[in-house]
Amino acid sequence: MGRKTPLFALHQELNARIVDFGGWDMPVQYGSQIGEHHAVRRAAGVFDVSHMCVVDLKGRRVRALLGELLANDVARLKTPGKALYSCMLNERGGVIDDLIVYFLTESFCRAVVNAGTRDTDLAWIRRHAAAFDVEVTERADLAMLAIQGPEARARAVQLLAAGDREAALALGVFVGRELGGWFVARTGYTGEDGFEIMMPAADAIAAWRRLNSLGVASCGLGARDTLRLEAGMNLYGHDMDESTDPLESGLAWTVALEPRTRAFVGRAALEAISMRGPARKLVGLLLEDRGVLRSHQKVLVPGVGEGEITSGTFSPTLGRSIALARVPAATAQRVQVDIRGKLLNAKVVKPPFVRFGKSLVT
Amino acid sequence: MSNVPADLKYTKSHEWVRTLKDGTVEVGITDHAQHALGDLVFVEVPEAGRAVKADEACAVVESVKAASDVYAPLAGEITAGNPKLSDAPETVNSDPYGEGWLMRMRPAAGAIAAAGLLSAADYSQVLAAEGG
Structure with missing residues (x-):
């Protein structure tokens, strides 16, 4: 149980x-x-x-703690109550978790982290919080x-x-x-x-x-x-995890490399990857043939290489199948997906697929 | 409680079998199976002429959640796949024992007897044992 x-x-x-x-x-x-x-x-x-984990962070140096822990920059949060979406990275730039943090006061922030990573996250946050004298409370x-x-x-x-x-x-x-x-x-x-x-x-x-x-x-x-x-939103453990970085997970927009003086965990690794250019990228796929895209199906990119579906489903709004897939960076517009040995055609699109009830892809 | 019509035969893997007047059989998935799968969004049926062994995977039903194989309840040759399901896979949810049939087969000689199909009462016991 x-x-x-x-x-x-x-x-x-x-x-x-x-x-x-x-x-x-x-x-x-x-x-x-x-x-x-x-x-x-x-x-x-x-x-x-309610399975998600609410963590209250209290202490005078809470901003400094989050500045070190998060790839996105909490300095962007200026008004009380404003939230920020961010990845929390390991030293290699791999994603420990994605989370939302609310800035409530200069000495109180509230984070919401994933259920499946709760124990890892709490241990990681506590380990860093000690040096900043920030109190970490799980709000079970x-x-x-x-x-x-x-x-x-x-x-x-x-x-x-x-x-x-x-x-x-x-x-x-x-x-x-x-x-x-x-x-x-x-x-x-x-x-x-x-x-x-x-x-x-x-x-x-x-x-x-x-x-x-x-x-x-x-x-x-x-x-x-x-x-x-x-909505084109990533799911932790499927679309990214500790073995993938935000730049190859469609999450570059959540990484704040400026200001360059902010030393967050994973920064050095991301700078190196950013310099040489990520080898892979996360894209949206729209299946043109009949069938259903599922995670772990192989994606064939003619003349370029192979990738893999990280999340796939039937889209009830579009009436066809959609997916997120990690593919070689050079992937253009057309790919094929291996579904039970058959190669089906899919189009590369930029997520989101649907927003506010409306289809954004054709 | 799921619906288990008395006039059909069943398999432990939740297919049903109806013997038609011309000696061929019609095959589908049970009410229990469609309910467990949830809303079906894609069905792949075998093509006419294909020879199948008993328990061979020969159709695929996909719900929003997952893809599942459907097994041939007996050995024989496929005579038809239900052509309506490519446009209306949800028919399997709404009418699993009727319009939602998956395929028709001509049984190989002796295949019906060899298949060890379950009566409605026996299949109901299988469901009860599964907690369904």
Whole structure:
């Protein structure tokens, strides 16, 4: 048996199919996975993301700590509540994890890291935090709900006290704040607008039921995966890991090499790779033939070499198969994918595939 | 509870077999199987004329989540793959024992007896043992 979130009993009551995800017993779907996917693209859905690990970092030198730990630059965070997406690298430039960090005050930041890397991350952060005298606290007492979709914010604010709704609706993209004892952030992993709300575990079941009554569909990790892939967002452990660096993972935009004086872990390795040019890149693939792209399928690039699919699925929004693939840097527009011995044609595209309900590829 | 029609035969790997009037058989996947797979988005059926052995992988059903093989329940020759499924794979979810059939086969001599197919009651017990 795996670990359980505060919502586990409710998932069972809702007849969710439960699967192991990074050591957690999580709902993969409640009914139709495609139905849940469309609910988020067209209206609103709620996901239990309480398995993710919330880490509070407190101390006068918290900015300096994060400046050393993260490839993206927390100095970019100037207003309280603003969030930053970043990779945390090892000395070789490999990705230990990707995370979101919220800047709350000059002595308090909150990071959200992946469930499967929780122990590695906490050990790594603690090891570096000691020198900066920063206190590291895992907030296992919190549940986290992601409410996503074009109607998500309007419906989710009904959970808040009347006086807090306006403030929640006024939150800018990638900004969070404390409202009535909950931390409400305008973030997500679906390519739609919405909130992620951290709340005391004891509040979670009632909040979920209320969302259902407001027409917000219960959605599982299955739909979360097809939504994030359509949105062109990487999944740790599939699209990047400790053996790959951000430059070959479509994440160069999250690496801040300026200012050159900031000595973050992995910097030297990334500078060297950047100088000679990454050998591989992460691209989007759109399958032109019938079939379904899946992770680990081989990608053949005529005249160039081979690559591999890192995430693949059927896209419910596009009605065809899409993937992220790591391919040689010289790959142009056409590739073939080996699916059970058959070579099928795919087109190289720049992710995202879908954003705010609309297809961005043809 | 999944639907297990009494007039069909079954395999432990969740295929069903219907004997047609002309002696050929129709094959599909069971209600239990389609439910376990979830929404189907791609189905690859064998071409007519292909000779298959019993338990040979001869069709593929893919849901959003994963691809699964479908096995020939008995030895014989494929006479047809269901042509509707390339455009409407979800038919297997909505009508697994009817419009969602996967293939038709002409059994090899003695193949039906040799296949050890399960009755509906026996297949229901297989499902009960699997917790389904």
